[in-house]
Structure formats: structure tokens, C-alpha cells
Amino acid sequence: MNRWLSHHRYALRVALHRLRLHPFSSAANIVIISLMLTVPILGAAVLESSQPLARQLAVTPELTLFLAPHTSSADQQTLLARIQKESGSKINQVRLLPRDQAMAQLRADPAWAQALDALPENPLPDAIIVTLKDSTAPAQEAAALTQTWQQWPGVARVQMDSEWVRRLESLLSFVRMGLGLLAIAVGIVVLATVFNTVRLQALTQREEIAVARLVGATESFVRRPFLYLGALTGFASSLLAIALADLALIPLNTILGNFAHSYGIQWAIHLPASSDLLLWGILIVILGAVAARLSVTRHTRF
Structure with a gap:
């Protein structure tokens, strides 16, 4: 040695x-x-x-679930509960946006008010807004959740508001x-x-x-x-x-x-x-x- x-x-x-x-x-x-x-x-x-x-920068990734027409209030609450139960660890906040409330928000914008007055009825669907938590790969998580939720009954379309993430x-x-x-x-x-x-x-x-x-x-x-x-x-x-x-x-x-x-x-x-x-x-x-x-x-x- x-x-x-x-x-x-x-x-x-x-x-x-x-x-x-x-x-x-x-x-x-x-x-x-x-x-x-x-x-x-x-x-x-x-x-x-x-x-x-x-x-x-406080940018929050959001997913919007547009619900199928004539989805009942009970079904909407069921979807809210299911989202919380199955994906609660990835979600920061989830809330229901009724179609009437969405229309009221659009009418508050003068640029939309005149065009909306010409519509015979409210064309907007009910929606669920989901805010995701911060993660190391937000785009991949958002895409995976979108694909999953898109298959659920009562969900017509899922919009991934994550262009900033990409x-x-x-x-x-x-x-x-x-x-x-x-x-x-x-x-x-x-x-x-x-x-x-x-x-x-x-x-x-x-x-x-x-x-x-x-x-x-x-x-x-x-x-x-x-x-x-x-x-x-x-x-x-x-x-x-x-x-x-x-x-x-x-x-x-x-x-x-x-x-x-x-x-x-x-x-x-x-x-x-x-x-x-x-x-x-x-x-x-x-x-x-x-x-x-x-x-x-x-x-x-x-």
C-alpha cells in the first residue's frame, strides 16, 4: 500500500x-x-x-370543458366532483361557468354588445373552467387531461388554453x-x-x-x-x-x-x-x- x-x-x-x-x-x-x-x-x-x-409571472394554465347542450345541473355537479376526485392533485381550482353568466360577461364588452343583440338566443354552452397547478411539464399534463376529459359523457369539447405553455x-x-x-x-x-x-x-x-x-x-x-x-x-x-x-x-x-x-x-x-x-x-x-x-x-x- x-x-x-x-x-x-x-x-x-x-x-x-x-x-x-x-x-x-x-x-x-x-x-x-x-x-x-x-x-x-x-x-x-x-x-x-x-x-x-x-x-x-403569475400565468395560470387553464382548461375549459364545454358541456353538451341540455346537460342538467345534477350532471354538471357530478362532473365537477369527478374532476376533483380523479385529478385533484393536478388542479388548483375548478369552477362552473353557466352560459348566462358567460353571455353577461361578453355583453359587458362594448365590442361584442351590438353583435350579441342580433342573436335570437344565447348560443354559448355551459362550461367548467379548470386551473392547473404549476408543474415541470404543464403542456404534457394539460394535453393528457384534455384527452381524458374529452371522452367523458356530457363533455362536448375541451379547449386547452396553453399556448403560452407551449x-x-x-x-x-x-x-x-x-x-x-x-x-x-x-x-x-x-x-x-x-x-x-x-x-x-x-x-x-x-x-x-x-x-x-x-x-x-x-x-x-x-x-x-x-x-x-x-x-x-x-x-x-x-x-x-x-x-x-x-x-x-x-x-x-x-x-x-x-x-x-x-x-x-x-x-x-x-x-x-x-x-x-x-x-x-x-x-x-x-x-x-x-x-x-x-x-x-x-x-x-x-
């Missing part, structure tokens, strides 16, 4: 020494990777911080897809940068590696410092990316704060949770080590 630990301590010291031997190129690689990492971190921060903003989810889906593509691009940049760095290091240390093999060094002993080099590059890049993202949020929050205040809402962008950042950093370290492993396996066969 002590021997294994000593080998790893030696490999870590060698990796740090090689980083110090080429400070400019090492710093350049770390900065390039960190700049690429900063963009998805900021994107994730905006995406997470937009969720409370959507709730502050737009919001389309925007969020676009952002998530963009973040996914950015994450893939970051992974490629990490792999390519570390791969090239380790390749140059392996070629530079070619004679040293040959001598180490002559005196009995194993392949693991020769390659281990390069793995630490890749992991250290990923670790330093992750820390710098988090610091850059945190600094970038200062002017962004100043501008967004003034904008949100003009609309009477509170909105500030915060970095993702520490656990998410930690997981992201570990992934980058692993990618750096993997890239180093691929490069050193390919370029130390001499």
Missing part, C-alpha cells in the same frame, strides 16, 4: 513539475478549456434561475438542447486539448521515458504522470471556469435586476448548485485523464 501511494505521489510531483516547465502553454490550455466551460455553466445558471421567474416549453427545450450541444463541444475541446498537450509532453520526454524503461520502469509507471497531467489540467480549468462564470454574473445581474424591477418582479441569476458544479468538475477531470490515457498510449510506443 505504501509503495502504491509513493508511486502516485511521485507521478503527481512529476506532473506538477511538467506543468511548471511550460507555464505559458499550460496556462493557455487551461484558459481555452475554462472559457469553453464557462458558457454552459452560465447557460445552466440562466435555465435554473428562470424557473422561479416563470412562477412570479412557447415556454419550446424555449426551455431549445435552451436545454443548446446546453447539450455545448456540453458535447466542451467535451471534444477537453479531449483534443489535453490529447495534444500530452502528445507534445510525451515527445519532449522521449529520451527520459526510454531511459526509465531501460532501468525497468513499467508501462504504468511511465504513463501515470501523464494521466495526472491531464487530470490536473481538467481540475484547474474547472476551477477557473467557475470563477469566470461567477464574475460574469455580477454585471449580468446588475442589468437584469434593473430590467426586472421595471416589471415589478425579482430576478437574479445564480450559479448552479454546488453538487452540480462538483459533478461537472469531476466529469472534466475524468475527461482530461481519459484524453491523456489515449494520447500517452498512442505516443509513447517508441
Whole structure:
């Protein structure tokens, strides 16, 4: 166990020494990777911080159940009770809108009053207005409830008032897809940068590696410092990316704060949770080590 630990301590010291031997190129690689990492971190921060903003806008998704003609009051109350019983966990409020009340609301609008006077009778059906609770996927829930309620007896048609939901989810889906593509691009940049760095290091240390093999060094002993080099590059890049993202949020929050205040809402962008950042950093370290492993396996066969 002590021997294994000593080998790893030696490999870590060698990796740090090689980083110090080429400070400019090492710093350049770390900065390039960190700049690429900063963009998805900021994107994730905006995406997470937009969720409370959507709730502050106080937009309520509604479904309107238009009842079949001549539906009795008892049947209407039965439908109300059934909605509450079967979908109560997804519903914030449900109310009955009688046809006469709906007509009165339309007549209160001067733009409709004259046209409605020409009608011989009230053409509007009785309706049930259902307000849904907030959820992570409101459009899918509204569509599922619409399909279910459409099959119920006494319901002529269900109207899903969720155009805003579709737009919001389309925007969020676009952002998530963009973040996914950015994450893939970051992974490629990490792999390519570390791969090239380790390749140059392996070629530079070619004679040293040959001598180490002559005196009995194993392949693991020769390659281990390069793995630490890749992991250290990923670790330093992750820390710098988090610091850059945190600094970038200062002017962004100043501008967004003034904008949100003009609309009477509170909105500030915060970095993702520490656990998410930690997981992201570990992934980058692993990618750096993997890239180093691929490069050193390919370029130390001499």
C-alpha cells in the first residue's frame, strides 16, 4: 500500500513539475478549456434561475370543458366532483361557468354588445373552467387531461388554453438542447486539448521515458504522470471556469435586476448548485485523464 501511494505521489510531483516547465502553454490550455466551460455553466445558471421567474409571472394554465347542450345541473355537479376526485392533485381550482353568466360577461364588452343583440338566443354552452397547478411539464399534463376529459359523457369539447405553455416549453427545450450541444463541444475541446498537450509532453520526454524503461520502469509507471497531467489540467480549468462564470454574473445581474424591477418582479441569476458544479468538475477531470490515457498510449510506443 505504501509503495502504491509513493508511486502516485511521485507521478503527481512529476506532473506538477511538467506543468511548471511550460507555464505559458499550460496556462493557455487551461484558459481555452475554462472559457469553453464557462458558457454552459452560465447557460445552466440562466435555465435554473428562470424557473422561479416563470412562477412570479403569475400565468395560470387553464382548461375549459364545454358541456353538451341540455346537460342538467345534477350532471354538471357530478362532473365537477369527478374532476376533483380523479385529478385533484393536478388542479388548483375548478369552477362552473353557466352560459348566462358567460353571455353577461361578453355583453359587458362594448365590442361584442351590438353583435350579441342580433342573436335570437344565447348560443354559448355551459362550461367548467379548470386551473392547473404549476408543474415541470404543464403542456404534457394539460394535453393528457384534455384527452381524458374529452371522452367523458356530457363533455362536448375541451379547449386547452396553453399556448403560452407551449412557447415556454419550446424555449426551455431549445435552451436545454443548446446546453447539450455545448456540453458535447466542451467535451471534444477537453479531449483534443489535453490529447495534444500530452502528445507534445510525451515527445519532449522521449529520451527520459526510454531511459526509465531501460532501468525497468513499467508501462504504468511511465504513463501515470501523464494521466495526472491531464487530470490536473481538467481540475484547474474547472476551477477557473467557475470563477469566470461567477464574475460574469455580477454585471449580468446588475442589468437584469434593473430590467426586472421595471416589471415589478425579482430576478437574479445564480450559479448552479454546488453538487452540480462538483459533478461537472469531476466529469472534466475524468475527461482530461481519459484524453491523456489515449494520447500517452498512442505516443509513447517508441
